[in-house]
Amino acid sequence: MLQEFKTFAMRGNVVDMAVGIIIGGAFGTIIKSLVADIIMPPIGLMLGGVDFSDFFVILKEGTTTGPYATLAIAQEAGAVTIGYGVFINAVISFLIVAFAVFLLIKSINKLQAEEPEKEATTKDCPYCVSAVALTATKCPNCTSELVSN
Numbered sequence: 001m002l003q004e005f006k007t008f009a010m011r012g013n014v015v016d017m018a019v020g021i022i023i024g025g026a027f028g029t030i031i032k033s034l035v036a037d038i039i040m041p042p043i044g045l046m047l048g049g050v051d052f053s054d055f056f057v058i059l060k061e062g063t064t065t066g067p068y069a070t071l072a073i074a075q076e077a078g079a080v081t082i083g084y085g086v087f088i089n090a091v092i093s094f095l096i097v098a099f100a101v102f103l104l105i106k107s108i109n110k111l112q113a114e115e116p117e118k119e120a121t122t123k124d125c126p127y128c129v130s131a132v133a134l135t136a137t138k139c140p141n142c143t144s145e146l147v148s149n
Helices: 002-009 012-046 071-076 084-112
Strands: 057-060 080-082 122-124 131-133
Touching: 012 084, 071 080
Parallel strands: none
Antiparallel strands: 057 080, 122 131
16 A cells, blocks of 8 residues: 555656645745735835735724734734735735736746647659659659649
């Protein structure tokens, strides 16, 4: 049974999938940092110094009453919150990842696209089956007269 599992696990598709999952996880971490540390701060600055990760709604006050300056402070106080700013960051991260995957798939499809068939430049001699130019009237190999089509 262990040998069967080893055979299954070492198939190309399983190994490729494992590598894809590992790379995808690392890529997700990079995108999360890109959104949180590079994209959102300038957007927040343009909107008057707003930090999207601190957009939240309090459903129930915590042990210490608000107002709470940040989502982290509200959660530390035990308040029940909806962190819609964190959700906005997650949606932006998803859109960036989806766009990057779209570009990757588009480039892979372009590389895998089959070349269109080229028009034939030769025909076969009906007598000796040698390749002969389409415009030839006589076979250069067997000297037979070729009938034009």
